[in-house]
Amino acid sequence: MTKRPFRNRLNDLDPKRWLKFQKSWFVHNPPPRRKDVIRHPAKFPETLAQEFIEFFTKSGQVVLDPMAGTGSALVAALRCGRHSYGIELNPGYAEIARQVLEEERAAIARSNGSTAGVENLTAEVITGNAACIADLVRTHHIPPIDYVITSPPYWDMLRARGAETQKKRRQSPDLDVFYSDDPEDLGNITDYDEFIERLAAIYEAMRPFLKPRAYLTIIVKNVKKGGKIYPLAWDLARRLDQTYSLKDERIWCQSDIRLAPYGLGNAWVSNTFHHYCLQFRNDRVV
Numbered sequence: 001m002t003k004r005p006f007r008n009r010l011n012d013l014d015p016k017r018w019l020k021f022q023k024s025w026f027v028h029n030p031p032p033r034r035k036d037v038i039r040h041p042a043k044f045p046e047t048l049a050q051e052f053i054e055f056f057t058k059s060g061q062v063v064l065d066p067m068a069g070t071g072s073a074l075v076a077a078l079r080c081g082r083h084s085y086g087i088e089l090n091p092g093y094a095e096i097a098r099q100v101l102e103e104e105r106a107a108i109a110r111s112n113g114s115t116a117g118v119e120n121l122t123a124e125v126i127t128g129n130a131a132c133i134a135d136l137v138r139t140h141h142i143p144p145i146d147y148v149i150t151s152p153p154y155w156d157m158l159r160a161r162g163a164e165t166q167k168k169r170r171q172s173p174d175l176d177v178f179y180s181d182d183p184e185d186l187g188n189i190t191d192y193d194e195f196i197e198r199l200a201a202i203y204e205a206m207r208p209f210l211k212p213r214a215y216l217t218i219i220v221k222n223v224k225k226g227g228k229i230y231p232l233a234w235d236l237a238r239r240l241d242q243t244y245s246l247k248d249e250r251i252w253c254q255s256d257i258r259l260a261p262y263g264l265g266n267a268w269v270s271n272t273f274h275h276y277c278l279q280f281r282n283d284r285v286v
Protein backbone atom coordinates (compact mmCIF):
# COMPACT_ATOMS: atom_id res chain seq x y z
CA MET A 1 0.00 0.00 0.00
CA THR A 2 1.35 3.45 -0.83
CA LYS A 3 1.72 5.94 2.00
CA ARG A 4 -0.61 8.96 1.72
CA PRO A 5 1.37 12.18 1.18
CA PHE A 6 1.38 14.68 4.09
CA ARG A 7 -1.18 17.38 3.23
CA ASN A 8 -0.66 20.52 5.23
CA ARG A 9 -3.47 23.08 5.16
CA LEU A 10 -2.14 25.28 7.96
CA ASN A 11 1.54 26.01 7.41
CA ASP A 12 4.64 25.13 5.39
CA LEU A 13 6.30 22.93 8.04
CA ASP A 14 7.30 19.31 7.63
CA PRO A 15 5.86 16.80 10.14
CA LYS A 16 9.04 16.87 12.26
CA ARG A 17 8.93 20.64 12.83
CA TRP A 18 5.14 20.51 13.28
CA LEU A 19 5.53 17.96 16.07
CA LYS A 20 8.27 19.93 17.79
CA PHE A 21 5.96 22.94 18.12
CA GLN A 22 3.22 20.84 19.69
CA LYS A 23 4.93 20.55 23.05
CA SER A 24 2.83 22.57 25.52
CA TRP A 25 5.83 24.38 27.03
CA PHE A 26 9.10 25.74 25.80
CA VAL A 27 12.11 27.63 27.13
CA HIS A 28 12.98 30.77 25.23
CA ASN A 29 15.44 33.23 26.71
CA PRO A 30 15.28 36.47 24.77
CA PRO A 31 18.53 37.41 23.04
CA PRO A 32 19.97 40.80 24.12
CA ARG A 33 17.84 43.63 22.79
CA ARG A 34 19.00 46.14 20.19
CA LYS A 35 19.76 49.59 21.59
CA ASP A 36 16.91 51.29 19.71
CA VAL A 37 14.13 49.06 21.08
CA ILE A 38 15.35 48.90 24.67
CA ARG A 39 13.39 52.09 25.50
CA HIS A 40 10.20 49.99 25.40
CA PRO A 41 9.51 48.35 28.79
CA ALA A 42 8.15 44.95 27.65
CA LYS A 43 8.63 43.38 24.26
CA PHE A 44 8.53 39.77 23.15
CA PRO A 45 11.48 38.35 21.18
CA GLU A 46 11.25 38.35 17.38
CA THR A 47 12.65 34.82 17.39
CA LEU A 48 9.71 33.61 19.51
CA ALA A 49 7.14 35.42 17.35
CA GLN A 50 8.66 33.86 14.22
CA GLU A 51 8.14 30.31 15.50
CA PHE A 52 4.45 31.05 16.11
CA ILE A 53 3.96 32.81 12.79
CA GLU A 54 5.60 29.90 10.94
CA PHE A 55 3.26 27.47 12.65
CA PHE A 56 0.01 29.39 12.23
CA THR A 57 0.45 30.72 8.68
CA LYS A 58 1.75 29.88 5.26
CA SER A 59 4.19 32.01 3.33
CA GLY A 60 2.55 35.15 1.88
CA GLN A 61 -0.32 35.25 4.40
CA VAL A 62 -1.25 38.25 6.56
CA VAL A 63 -0.35 38.74 10.23
CA LEU A 64 -1.67 41.44 12.59
CA ASP A 65 -0.37 42.68 15.94
CA PRO A 66 -2.90 45.19 17.31
CA MET A 67 -0.52 46.35 20.10
CA ALA A 68 2.70 46.24 18.18
CA GLY A 69 5.13 48.10 20.47
CA THR A 70 8.45 48.36 18.66
CA GLY A 71 7.33 45.91 15.99
CA SER A 72 8.74 42.49 16.98
CA ALA A 73 5.87 40.57 15.34
CA LEU A 74 6.29 42.53 12.11
CA VAL A 75 10.05 41.95 12.04
CA ALA A 76 9.39 38.23 12.55
CA ALA A 77 6.81 38.23 9.75
CA LEU A 78 9.23 39.93 7.37
CA ARG A 79 11.92 37.36 8.17
CA CYS A 80 9.64 34.50 7.23
CA GLY A 81 7.93 36.02 4.20
CA ARG A 82 4.53 37.03 5.59
CA HIS A 83 2.74 40.37 5.17
CA SER A 84 2.14 42.22 8.42
CA TYR A 85 0.28 45.11 10.00
CA GLY A 86 0.82 46.55 13.45
CA ILE A 87 -1.22 49.05 15.43
CA GLU A 88 0.50 50.97 18.21
CA LEU A 89 -0.90 53.78 20.36
CA ASN A 90 2.41 55.39 21.34
CA PRO A 91 3.73 57.34 18.32
CA GLY A 92 7.31 57.05 19.63
CA TYR A 93 7.21 53.23 19.63
CA ALA A 94 5.47 53.19 16.24
CA GLU A 95 8.29 55.31 14.81
CA ILE A 96 10.97 53.05 16.30
CA ALA A 97 9.14 50.05 14.78
CA ARG A 98 9.16 51.69 11.32
CA GLN A 99 12.91 52.35 11.53
CA VAL A 100 13.62 48.83 12.77
CA LEU A 101 11.58 47.38 9.90
CA GLU A 102 13.40 49.49 7.33
CA GLU A 103 16.74 48.25 8.65
CA GLU A 104 15.46 44.67 8.74
CA ARG A 105 14.39 44.88 5.09
CA ALA A 106 17.84 46.14 4.12
CA ALA A 107 19.53 43.40 6.18
CA ILE A 108 17.43 40.65 4.57
CA ALA A 109 18.12 42.02 1.09
CA ARG A 110 21.85 42.15 1.87
CA SER A 111 21.95 38.57 3.11
CA ASN A 112 19.88 37.33 0.13
CA GLY A 113 21.99 39.37 -2.28
CA SER A 114 18.75 40.84 -3.70
CA THR A 115 15.62 42.74 -2.64
CA ALA A 116 13.43 40.22 -4.48
CA GLY A 117 12.33 38.34 -1.33
CA VAL A 118 11.22 41.36 0.67
CA GLU A 119 10.32 44.22 -1.64
CA ASN A 120 6.77 43.01 -2.19
CA LEU A 121 6.10 42.23 1.46
CA THR A 122 3.94 44.70 3.38
CA ALA A 123 5.08 45.54 6.92
CA GLU A 124 2.99 48.55 7.93
CA VAL A 125 2.96 50.16 11.34
CA ILE A 126 -0.14 52.25 12.04
CA THR A 127 -0.14 54.78 14.85
CA GLY A 128 -3.57 54.42 16.43
CA ASN A 129 -5.87 53.01 19.04
CA ALA A 130 -6.61 49.30 18.64
CA ALA A 131 -10.09 49.99 20.03
CA CYS A 132 -10.81 51.74 16.69
CA ILE A 133 -9.87 48.69 14.59
CA ALA A 134 -12.82 49.01 12.20
CA ASP A 135 -11.81 52.54 11.17
CA LEU A 136 -8.16 51.56 10.89
CA VAL A 137 -8.91 48.56 8.68
CA ARG A 138 -10.94 50.79 6.35
CA THR A 139 -8.53 53.73 6.17
CA HIS A 140 -5.40 51.59 5.80
CA HIS A 141 -6.97 48.98 3.51
CA ILE A 142 -5.90 46.08 5.73
CA PRO A 143 -6.77 42.84 3.89
CA PRO A 144 -8.46 39.86 5.61
CA ILE A 145 -6.18 38.65 8.39
CA ASP A 146 -4.84 35.09 8.60
CA TYR A 147 -3.29 35.26 12.06
CA VAL A 148 -3.00 37.57 15.08
CA ILE A 149 -0.07 37.44 17.47
CA THR A 150 0.04 39.99 20.23
CA SER A 151 0.81 40.79 23.83
CA PRO A 152 -1.21 43.43 25.67
CA PRO A 153 -0.13 45.48 28.67
CA TYR A 154 -0.21 43.16 31.68
CA TRP A 155 -2.89 45.35 33.30
CA ASP A 156 -1.22 48.31 35.11
CA MET A 157 1.68 46.24 36.41
CA LEU A 158 4.32 48.59 35.05
CA ARG A 159 2.96 51.14 37.54
CA ALA A 160 3.07 48.71 40.50
CA ARG A 161 5.42 49.75 43.29
CA GLY A 162 8.43 47.50 43.77
CA ALA A 163 8.17 45.77 40.34
CA GLU A 164 11.66 44.26 40.24
CA THR A 165 12.10 44.66 36.50
CA GLN A 166 11.31 48.36 36.72
CA LYS A 167 13.90 49.31 39.34
CA LYS A 168 16.76 49.85 36.89
CA ARG A 169 14.52 51.67 34.43
CA ARG A 170 13.47 54.24 37.02
CA GLN A 171 17.09 55.34 37.26
CA SER A 172 17.69 55.65 33.53
CA PRO A 173 16.34 58.69 31.66
CA ASP A 174 16.49 56.89 28.26
CA LEU A 175 14.30 53.97 29.33
CA ASP A 176 10.52 54.16 29.69
CA VAL A 177 8.92 52.81 32.85
CA PHE A 178 5.34 53.01 31.45
CA TYR A 179 4.06 52.83 27.89
CA SER A 180 2.42 56.29 28.02
CA ASP A 181 0.09 58.56 29.98
CA ASP A 182 -2.62 58.30 27.32
CA PRO A 183 -6.00 57.37 28.90
CA GLU A 184 -6.60 55.03 25.91
CA ASP A 185 -3.47 53.08 26.89
CA LEU A 186 -4.76 49.87 28.48
CA GLY A 187 -1.78 49.90 30.83
CA ASN A 188 -3.31 52.94 32.56
CA ILE A 189 -6.59 51.28 33.61
CA THR A 190 -6.55 50.76 37.38
CA ASP A 191 -9.72 48.69 37.77
CA TYR A 192 -9.01 45.02 36.96
CA ASP A 193 -12.51 44.11 35.72
CA GLU A 194 -12.64 47.21 33.50
CA PHE A 195 -9.22 46.26 32.11
CA ILE A 196 -10.35 42.73 31.20
CA GLU A 197 -13.53 44.07 29.57
CA ARG A 198 -11.81 46.76 27.49
CA LEU A 199 -9.07 44.36 26.40
CA ALA A 200 -11.56 41.65 25.45
CA ALA A 201 -13.66 44.23 23.56
CA ILE A 202 -10.62 45.08 21.40
CA TYR A 203 -10.03 41.44 20.47
CA GLU A 204 -13.73 40.87 19.83
CA ALA A 205 -13.94 43.90 17.52
CA MET A 206 -11.24 42.31 15.30
CA ARG A 207 -13.41 39.31 14.52
CA PRO A 208 -15.07 40.63 11.31
CA PHE A 209 -11.60 41.22 9.84
CA LEU A 210 -10.19 37.76 10.53
CA LYS A 211 -10.52 34.95 8.06
CA PRO A 212 -12.77 32.07 9.14
CA ARG A 213 -10.71 29.58 11.20
CA ALA A 214 -7.84 32.06 11.66
CA TYR A 215 -5.87 31.61 14.87
CA LEU A 216 -4.98 34.23 17.48
CA THR A 217 -2.11 33.94 19.93
CA ILE A 218 -2.25 36.23 22.96
CA ILE A 219 0.79 36.28 25.23
CA VAL A 220 -0.06 37.16 28.84
CA LYS A 221 0.82 36.40 32.42
CA ASN A 222 -1.10 36.07 35.68
CA VAL A 223 -0.17 39.00 37.88
CA LYS A 224 0.32 39.74 41.58
CA LYS A 225 -0.62 43.08 43.07
CA GLY A 226 -0.73 44.05 46.73
CA GLY A 227 -0.22 40.43 47.74
CA LYS A 228 -3.22 39.26 45.68
CA ILE A 229 -3.16 37.10 42.55
CA TYR A 230 -5.09 38.33 39.53
CA PRO A 231 -5.33 35.40 37.08
CA LEU A 232 -5.21 37.62 34.02
CA ALA A 233 -4.32 34.83 31.61
CA TRP A 234 -7.10 32.57 32.89
CA ASP A 235 -9.72 35.35 33.10
CA LEU A 236 -8.95 36.52 29.58
CA ALA A 237 -9.05 32.95 28.26
CA ARG A 238 -12.47 32.36 29.78
CA ARG A 239 -13.85 35.76 28.70
CA LEU A 240 -12.69 35.47 25.08
CA ASP A 241 -13.94 31.91 24.73
CA GLN A 242 -17.37 33.54 24.27
CA THR A 243 -16.24 34.84 20.87
CA TYR A 244 -13.41 32.59 19.73
CA SER A 245 -12.82 29.01 20.71
CA LEU A 246 -10.05 28.60 23.21
CA LYS A 247 -7.39 26.07 22.19
CA ASP A 248 -4.52 24.76 24.29
CA GLU A 249 -2.00 27.15 25.72
CA ARG A 250 1.75 26.96 25.24
CA ILE A 251 3.75 28.01 28.27
CA TRP A 252 6.77 30.16 27.61
CA CYS A 253 9.40 29.65 30.35
CA GLN A 254 12.37 31.90 30.96
CA SER A 255 15.34 30.30 32.69
CA ASP A 256 17.78 33.21 32.71
CA ILE A 257 16.24 35.52 35.32
CA ARG A 258 17.80 35.97 38.74
CA LEU A 259 15.66 34.64 41.61
CA ALA A 260 14.47 37.16 44.23
CA PRO A 261 13.94 35.98 47.85
CA TYR A 262 10.23 36.89 48.07
CA GLY A 263 8.66 35.61 51.31
CA LEU A 264 11.87 33.80 52.32
CA GLY A 265 11.39 31.87 55.57
CA ASN A 266 7.82 33.04 55.84
CA ALA A 267 5.47 32.34 52.97
CA TRP A 268 5.18 30.83 49.49
CA VAL A 269 5.61 33.53 46.85
CA SER A 270 6.78 32.38 43.45
CA ASN A 271 9.27 33.95 41.11
CA THR A 272 7.00 33.91 38.08
CA PHE A 273 9.12 33.25 35.05
CA HIS A 274 6.47 31.95 32.68
CA HIS A 275 3.96 33.50 30.31
CA TYR A 276 0.89 31.92 28.71
CA CYS A 277 0.70 31.91 24.94
CA LEU A 278 -3.05 31.44 24.61
CA GLN A 279 -4.35 30.07 21.33
CA PHE A 280 -7.85 30.94 20.08
CA ARG A 281 -9.51 30.07 16.79
CA ASN A 282 -12.07 32.05 14.84
CA ASP A 283 -14.40 29.09 14.35
CA ARG A 284 -17.13 29.75 16.89
CA VAL A 285 -20.67 30.28 15.63
CA VAL A 286 -21.92 33.24 17.70
Ligand SMILES: C[S@@+](CC[C@H](N)C(=O)[O-])C[C@H]1O[C@@H](n2cnc3c(N)ncnc32)[C@H](O)[C@@H]1O
Binds near residue numbers: 069071073089128150
Ligand atom coordinates in the same frame (compact mmCIF):
# COMPACT_ATOMS: atom_id res chain seq x y z
C1 LIG B 1 3.37 44.34 25.95
S1 LIG B 1 3.54 45.70 24.88
C2 LIG B 1 3.69 44.97 23.29
C3 LIG B 1 5.10 44.80 22.89
C4 LIG B 1 5.29 44.26 21.49
N1 LIG B 1 4.77 42.91 21.35
C5 LIG B 1 6.77 44.24 21.13
O1 LIG B 1 7.35 43.16 21.07
O2 LIG B 1 7.35 45.33 21.01
C6 LIG B 1 1.93 46.40 24.80
C7 LIG B 1 1.82 47.59 23.86
O3 LIG B 1 0.42 47.97 23.76
C8 LIG B 1 0.38 49.36 23.49
N2 LIG B 1 -1.00 49.80 23.75
C9 LIG B 1 -1.63 50.01 24.93
N3 LIG B 1 -2.90 50.38 24.73
C10 LIG B 1 -3.11 50.38 23.39
C11 LIG B 1 -4.23 50.66 22.56
N4 LIG B 1 -5.40 51.03 23.08
N5 LIG B 1 -4.09 50.56 21.21
C12 LIG B 1 -2.89 50.18 20.67
N6 LIG B 1 -1.78 49.93 21.40
C13 LIG B 1 -1.89 50.01 22.75
C14 LIG B 1 1.47 49.92 24.42
O4 LIG B 1 1.90 51.19 24.01
C15 LIG B 1 2.55 48.85 24.31
O5 LIG B 1 3.52 49.18 23.34
